[in-house]
Amino acid sequence: MSWQCDLACWILRRSMRPKTAEPGIDVDYVRARTSRRVWLPRVPKGFTLEMQKSPITGEWLNANAQVTIFYLHGGGYYFCSPRTHRAITFGLATRARANVFALEYRLAPEHRFPAAVDDAVAAYRMLLARGTSHDRIVIAGDSAGGGLALATLLALRDHGDSLPAGAVLFSPWTDLTCSGASMQTNEGRDPMFHAQVFPIVARQYLGDADAKHPYASPLFGDLENLPPIHIQVGDTELLxxxxTRIAEKAHIDLQVWRDVPHIFQIWAPFMPEARRALTQAARFIEKITARR
Known part of the structure; x- marks a missing residue:
């Protein structure tokens, strides 16, 4: 583990993890704090950054490339935005030589399940309507956004849409019942969270919906006939x-990284592990979108 990774874990243990032991969530506080703390990387050379307001809200990082990454940010379905995740989207764009559309989907608790899924499906169809071929699109996301990306694949398949070339998922939250064994075995090892926060966040998003609905928890869905999927996750994560259970159910390229925090890719370019992870994800994107 690099000293940068060690420092990131130290910061998270002292600044974020204690908050996840509290009995509730102050949504406004979390959103405000995240907005103040975000570090914004420079727009990469050769790219332009544009905000899109309608018909779908999000931001474009554009280099007139042939491949488009459709990115869904994490944040427990209730905070963060395309802006907070630019370290990941910019890093993927430059390494994969791709455009990125990062969706600003509706957040809970104002907009509960399935609002985020509906927004993601509509955004994907917008990309197709703009003339991007389905086999030149890769859907990607982290944490809740990773689960949302997988749920979107299921919804698109179920509705008969042409599927993207594949998916890249960083520490996806795929089980909103929070039943994974790592919720217990990694309690105290995960530098970012205490396990008790996940059911609280899940219920805030779900409302009265069934946590086992496959568009909420893709782990419980049919994972047949999906495109190639690449997953990166840390071995000390509660998630x-x-x-690992998704990988057991489907043919997935799974990488388990040692001693890294949740969505460590967001620490790029500071953390060497994050840089390497984004490079490997970009290679996967290049491979599945290459014309035969």
């Missing part, structure tokens, strides 16, 4: 089993 580790949300990735």
């Amino acid at each position: 580790l089993d949300d990735s």
Whole structure:
């Protein structure tokens, strides 16, 4: 583990993890704090950054490339935005030589399940309507956004849409019942969270919906006939089993990284592990979108 990774874990243990032991969530506080703390990387050379307001809200990082990454940010379905995740989207774009559309989907608790899924499906169809071929699109996401990306694949398949070339998922939250064994075995090892926060966040998003609905928890869905999927997750994460159990059910390229924090890719370019992870994800994207 690099000293940068060690420092990131130290910061998270002292600044974020204690908050996840509290009995409730102050949504406004979390959103405000995240907005203040975000570090914004420079727009990469050769790219333009544009905000899109309608018909779908999000931001474009555009280099007139042939491949488009459709990105869904994490944040427990209730905070963060395309802006907070630019370290990941910019890093993927430059490494994969791809455009990125990062969706600003509706957030809970104002907009509960299935609002985020509906928004993601509509955004994907917008990309197709703009003339992007389905086999030149890769859907990607982290944490809740990773689970949302997988849920979107299921919804698109079920509705008969042409599927993207594949998916890249960083520590996806695929089980909103929070039943993975790593919720217990990695309690105290995960530098970012205490396990008790996940059921609280899940219920805030779900409302009265069934946590086992496949568009909420893709782990419980039919994973047949999906395109190639690449997953990266840390071995000390509470969400580790949300990735390993998905990999057991489907043919997935799974990478388990040692001693890294949840969505460590967001620490790029500071953390060497994050840089390497984004490079490997970009290679996967290049491979599945290459014309035969």
